[in-house]
Amino acid sequence: MRDTRVSILRTNWVDPMCGMQIDTSCAVAEEIYIGVRYLFCSEECHRLFVRAATRHITELAHGGDCIGYRCPNQRANGEIR
């Protein structure tokens, strides 16, 4: 651990919906979800992401192994509404 100040585990520098490379200076929207910050090139990409967020993040976090299932770890973190 070289930086313990941030609670964000990492930032995804690619728009997860369209695959476009993006950074904070040109991001239209951002979403922090379960410790990962996602940046978006457009409101449409952001909207699509939020709609699919649970399924999408579960895939990313677990490699597609437990889609739709909230494991005890996730519940303990209290990040899921």
Ligand SMILES: [Zn+2]
């Ligand atoms: Zn996009």
